[in-house]
Amino acid sequence: MKFFFTFFVMFCFLAAPAAEIAATPAPDFGREALFSVNNLWVMIGAMLVFIMHLGFACVESGLARAKNCTNILFKNTMTPAIGFLSYAICGFAIMYPNSHWLIGHLFGFAGWGLHNPPGPAIAYNGMYTYWTDFFFQGMFAATAATIVSGAVAERIKLSSYLCFTAIYVTVVYPLVGSWGWGGGWLNTLHFHDFAGSTFVHSVGGFAALAGILLLGPRIGKYVDGKAMPLMGHNMSQATIGVFLLWFGWFGFNGASALSANPAIVSLVLVNTMLAASAALVSAMCAGKLLLGKPDLSMTLNGCLAGLVGITAGADCVSVLSAIIIGLVSGVLVTCGVLLFDKLFIDDPVGALSVHLLCGVWGTLAVGIFSPEYKLLTQLIGVAAVGSVSFGAAYGIFFALKKLFGIRVSETTELKGLDLVEHGAEAYPGFQFFSNM
Amino acid sequence: MKFFFTFFVMFCFLAAPAAEIAATPAPDFGREALFSVNNLWVMIGAMLVFIMHLGFACVESGLARAKNCTNILFKNTMTPAIGFLSYAICGFAIMYPNSHWLIGHLFGFAGWGLHNPPGPAIAYNGMYTYWTDFFFQGMFAATAATIVSGAVAERIKLSSYLCFTAIYVTVVYPLVGSWGWGGGWLNTLHFHDFAGSTFVHSVGGFAALAGILLLGPRIGKYVDGKAMPLMGHNMSQATIGVFLLWFGWFGFNGASALSANPAIVSLVLVNTMLAASAALVSAMCAGKLLLGKPDLSMTLNGCLAGLVGITAGADCVSVLSAIIIGLVSGVLVTCGVLLFDKLFIDDPVGALSVHLLCGVWGTLAVGIFSPEYKLLTQLIGVAAVGSVSFGAAYGIFFALKKLFGIRVSETTELKGLDLVEHGAEAYPGFQFFSNM
Amino acid sequence: MKFFFTFFVMFCFLAAPAAEIAATPAPDFGREALFSVNNLWVMIGAMLVFIMHLGFACVESGLARAKNCTNILFKNTMTPAIGFLSYAICGFAIMYPNSHWLIGHLFGFAGWGLHNPPGPAIAYNGMYTYWTDFFFQGMFAATAATIVSGAVAERIKLSSYLCFTAIYVTVVYPLVGSWGWGGGWLNTLHFHDFAGSTFVHSVGGFAALAGILLLGPRIGKYVDGKAMPLMGHNMSQATIGVFLLWFGWFGFNGASALSANPAIVSLVLVNTMLAASAALVSAMCAGKLLLGKPDLSMTLNGCLAGLVGITAGADCVSVLSAIIIGLVSGVLVTCGVLLFDKLFIDDPVGALSVHLLCGVWGTLAVGIFSPEYKLLTQLIGVAAVGSVSFGAAYGIFFALKKLFGIRVSETTELKGLDLVEHGAEAYPGFQFFSNM
Amino acid sequence: MKLVIAYIQPERLNPVKQALFAREIYKISVTNALGCGRQQGYVKAYRGAIQEVNLLKKVRLAIAVNDEFVEQTIEGIIEGARTNHIGDGKIFVLPMDECIRIRTGERGNEAIG
Amino acid sequence: MKLVIAYIQPERLNPVKQALFAREIYKISVTNALGCGRQQGYVKAYRGAIQEVNLLKKVRLAIAVNDEFVEQTIEGIIEGARTNHIGDGKIFVLPMDECIRIRTGERGNEAIG
Amino acid sequence: MKLVIAYIQPERLNPVKQALFAREIYKISVTNALGCGRQQGYVKAYRGAIQEVNLLKKVRLAIAVNDEFVEQTIEGIIEGARTNHIGDGKIFVLPMDECIRIRTGERGNEAIG
Numbered sequence A, B, C: 001m002k003f004f005f006t007f008f009v010m011f012c013f014l015a016a017p018a019a020e021i022a023a024t025p026a027p028d029f030g031r032e033a034l035f036s037v038n039n040l041w042v043m044i045g046a047m048l049v050f051i052m053h054l055g056f057a058c059v060e061s062g063l064a065r066a067k068n069c070t071n072i073l074f075k076n077t078m079t080p081a082i083g084f085l086s087y088a089i090c091g092f093a094i095m096y097p098n099s100h101w102l103i104g105h106l107f108g109f110a111g112w113g114l115h116n117p118p119g120p121a122i123a124y125n126g127m128y129t130y131w132t133d134f135f136f137q138g139m140f141a142a143t144a145a146t147i148v149s150g151a152v153a154e155r156i157k158l159s160s161y162l163c164f165t166a167i168y169v170t171v172v173y174p175l176v177g178s179w180g181w182g183g184g185w186l187n188t189l190h191f192h193d194f195a196g197s198t199f200v201h202s203v204g205g206f207a208a209l210a211g212i213l214l215l216g217p218r219i220g221k222y223v224d225g226k227a228m229p230l231m232g233h234n235m236s237q238a239t240i241g242v243f244l245l246w247f248g249w250f251g252f253n254g255a256s257a258l259s260a261n262p263a264i265v266s267l268v269l270v271n272t273m274l275a276a277s278a279a280l281v282s283a284m285c286a287g288k289l290l291l292g293k294p295d296l297s298m299t300l301n302g303c304l305a306g307l308v309g310i311t312a313g314a315d316c317v318s319v320l321s322a323i324i325i326g327l328v329s330g331v332l333v334t335c336g337v338l339l340f341d342k343l344f345i346d347d348p349v350g351a352l353s354v355h356l357l358c359g360v361w362g363t364l365a366v367g368i369f370s371p372e373y374k375l376l377t378q379l380i381g382v383a384a385v386g387s388v389s390f391g392a393a394y395g396i397f398f399a400l401k402k403l404f405g406i407r408v409s410e411t412t413e414l415k416g417l418d419l420v421e422h423g424a425e426a427y428p429g430f431q432f433f434s435n436m
Numbered sequence D, E, F: 001m002k003l004v005i006a007y008i009q010p011e012r013l014n015p016v017k018q019a020l021f022a023r024e025i026y027k028i029s030v031t032n033a034l035g036c037g038r039q040q041g042y043v044k045a046y047r048g049a050i051q052e053v054n055l056l057k058k059v060r061l062a063i064a065v066n067d068e069f070v071e072q073t074i075e076g077i078i079e080g081a082r083t084n085h086i087g088d089g090k091i092f093v094l095p096m097d098e099c100i101r102i103r104t105g106e107r108g109n110e111a112i113g
Ligand SMILES: Nc1ncnc2c1ncn2[C@@H]1O[C@H](COP(=O)(O)OP(=O)(O)O)[C@@H](O)[C@H]1O
Pocket: D007, D034, D035, D036, D037, D038, D039, D056, D058, D085, D086, D087, D088, D089, D090, E027, E028, E029, E030, E062, E063, E064, E065, E101, E102, E103, E112, E113
């Protein structure tokens, strides 16, 4: 995404023509048009990222039981709202401190709130406006929290989840992100994470892991040490969700080029689509081999896995590498789901396998498939981001647990969070066996 | 949206270069590119507005009972079709009469049908083509009718609704709209409604109010003078709908700049997103305080309320004002729903609270938060538009009631409109208690 | 879509300025911006085509019974993945052989895999990059297969369907497409199919017909020679699907202009929207007249029919012609559904009536409504494409039938494909009468 | 002890409940059902194919009562469910040998209430 | 008077209805049910976790008849429901003390039909 | 022969099944039901309107057994379903005249198992 130094390069590059413009009153339509089209694509990209929140809402609620559906929808509706607001208050300023580093290149802060710099909009960085920058980055911010939402579903208290989200998006996500995208020490090391396999997906995945460990498995998930199928109530919804995520990912990855540069963006899109397709095929095959029958929800996870996997390197690997990254992701996610189940780590939607495992894999893959980047640097990045985000998430969840408790009562869990936390079912009137 | 005078300003501005172009045969790529990108954004904006129709379909059907679901989907599918066609026949010509005013600056008509003016496309107004103009405005047209659809759901006759929609979109919406966006008297007064808090949402909301008053509440809504919960059958669907509306609103507001101007459009988008987010938070809190539990459907209404609220001033208020507008909208909509219920005004989806209350609030907010516009002018606009659209809608519904009846029979309402009006259920085979 | 000769014309046109650029080091922002905006629109168009796959998934699963829902979702998720991958391997090279024709202008092949030509991206054709080209064409490729998916639903074996799709998209679709869009003999004849009424929809429709004929009707569809209503389980889902298809069609048709040319694209969009709207109205009326009650699923089919109908001529007919084409399509599809039912051709979703009938109608309509094109040429194209694609599809299905069988066992069909082929229901816990 | 079973129109469930409550009968079990009787069905139409549907939505009540409450129960159901239209439904009274409250293990007449 | 209750395979509902109609038994109430019996269940697989499901979908019929119609009813059900596969289902005949038509208040043998 | 009918809490279905299987009672039919009893309902809230809901989700079991198995069946149900909270449910035992296995036409005591 945004590299600190590109910023300066561009700025210098633009300084000259800007002077020229001042000299001559004739409007430079070409420059303006280029600015408009770059800005437009980043804005549209942000909208596509926005629709991913609906994707998450559908996948997570579809893979949960009907009795908890309203609760999940509620969480997923509030997540982008809280994320965007808290990012406006200070997240954006922590993630992109510009020159305001406070502690080494580890922590910076550019000041509270949003402040559009004076002067012509094009002067901001020549590619898009300050508002577009915030709009795009703000949409990204909440996705990390949404990833947690699915993993802790069906047993976390609504209030605890909302608190966690607010804190995590306000502080942890931007802090860690600033190391790379904000021009911090990982960026100096030449660590590459194009659109966020690490800075978004792993950051979310590690928090999910912390949450799951502190919450424990859902009632009924393990009977005599054996994992039981607690079936998602609506496969149509889950499929709609995955397609919307896939669709939104074109913006997530494509607009992370931060311009409409035809050569880069189009390659990114092709790589994104190929990785997702390859992962679908490999997840289908892995599912068929390992489970006997092609499982829809696992195959859908495969698609997301491929998307997460290609996110770090979509701009710098070849199409063949993209296919390989996708194929590996599809297998990885299938094995991941089976493995986590065996480890008594109860993740209703497969968030760990998708976002954590494949986030790490995708980041490392950059070091493997792109000659420009080193595997070791990528490893350092993954380790540093992972330990800090896991630690912070664990700390936050732990504190919330001690202070208010994070898990609903047993009766609530059995009756369903919808009735107890919201007083209303998701599908009133429909008859279903609620013992499932 | 489109101001009559901007049109002329632009035209003059473009006249000179146009002459130049004629003189020199070298194509001006910069001008062409700028034209293309502006035009592109308005076209994409129209597509986003289109998807709002799906949003409305999902929200309205999700918040209705299963037995009326097919009927609502049917209405919402026909609405954009009828709206777009009737707008092509004469609505567009009434709304944008250009210089063809017939009665003062109150009513004008530019002629039947669509007529692409001869000459190069860029000459139309330098920003987008005639067809793009119509495409965008036509998409807007039907949204006003769709608002009515939800409010009168579960008891209106299909045929009456379709008649009403055709008449309202063909005549009333464009007539009222011409006063502001078409260069009429409200525009002269310097009344500001950027993307339609008044011209779209209030116009729809007032019609909804007229419809509800003439129809009366649904059977079972009031028992011994107490409002009963007639629960919407599908919260997932309602949530999908709200997210799609939110998504589409980026086009609704963003493309109402009528160009891809980076500075304006990006600010509009940030304001839109902030207002929606703030309204979600305040509606959640208001719901929790007033109702005891956070109600999903009310919180979703909050989101829409914030979007309606910011629509009038998204281009001219600060981000902080946008947040305040959103916060107020969220509280307003919650109180509105409770109030209308108390007043025996049965609005199954909260359309009045969302579109009418917050439409009015958003329009007035422009006068409060933007130094450029006067509160008094805004009030005049709201009052004028409100009285005419309410009066007209009441008249149309009243005439239809006298002529054919507008409400289905009691048996139909009890059995469900799906079985009686369409001969088919929305979810055949699924078991649900149909006494709800 | 892409005409071979335009390609060359453009190339020549660009050669001169390209030389100029080399001479002067000053970047031509105007040219770059125009390139970016054209490229951007084609990329966005491809994303819109992508979302059509979700539309197909929703329509087809919504119009099938609940017991087969997972299976359909599975097929529709795999279809774009398989389509895109196989198109990368060789489909793209068959469809656009450039100068590598092997057998007359009937069959060409440009080599395995994807190869971005060296040199600046703009040199590819001045409008969009090689990757954008592939991204857009690859998205198109799988839609033809998806059409088949719905028609053969509820009884085809998963493995047979996937095999068929892979073969059909890899060979048949691109071969036939190369005749027109790849610069083959139909292009030489001046046959016009703007965005694929023939090359996509008929090609899919003919394959669907072959599949249905070899599979036979679903158990229970005909009782004593009378067609029974086997009701789709979820009208909300079907409606969501149709809206998404409608939305995606703006990219399907709009981006088939292969540039963001304001004049052409905006006319295409208006025509597309008008035809769909008109078809909705005529299908509603036809349904009301022929069936007594307005049937939602038939009216939805009407919308798609109008979209298919306008696809061939959206760029070259007047708005009035677009409306007429739409009106006819809406009636045609209604009669088609009734007719195919009478002929014991069991098509659960109306794919034949929508894609085959209206695909043919739309292609012929170009010859009727556009003075530039001849009805006879259009007829030749339809006949040639139809016979080859029907023949090929029949051959493939026939071979698969002999080799592995293409239909599931009777018990599987009765119990539902979800339980038997995937071991899991789509809506676990929900109670529904499964004898339907 | 008797088990009173009734099939009624779905929309009469609330009135029946109220009529029973008025007679101090508070314990009821309810099930979703379909019924086929003298009541005319409706024509299901879907994509041009039509079919006569004669299984209509009903609600099934099961109420266990002591013998002396049987008549009141019947009265209550009739009061709440009767609309004088075909399809109002039926009441069946079955003999019951035993009734046990799971929570306490109580049996017989006390267990019912 | 008897209440005949039968649990059958869902897909046999239509044949059973037809067989009963052929015997002039037109009044039936139907409920959705799950049954656990000798019939083998199936393995439910979801995200790698598997479980043996032994509650299979069934349809429950309840038919109130006068004593002389009991045998015909049983015959009809058997004719429509028998496939000679395990899982075909069971018929239970319960004694019934009283039958009331809600609409008219008729009781006993006339009320049944 | 008796027909044992029980209304239990939905989440007790599995324990009950296990307790019955332990007593070699393998044949059960299950239906979804709503129950209204002494157990307190909950308040349904929707868009500001609230309503006391007193029809709670229950599961209905029907088990046909020979006379000598009645007590074991009751025991099994109680073992699996009892939580000592109001709402645990009820068991009703009805006399049954006849039982027929559809597949074989067997009648009476053999047909039950
Ligand atoms: N003999 C019966 N056995 C089982 N259910 C019956 C019987 N007679 C009536 N019912 C139930 O009662 C409902 C109403 O019966 P119907 O004949 O339509 O009306 P009415 O009783 O008013 O004449 C039926 O739909 C069915 O569910």
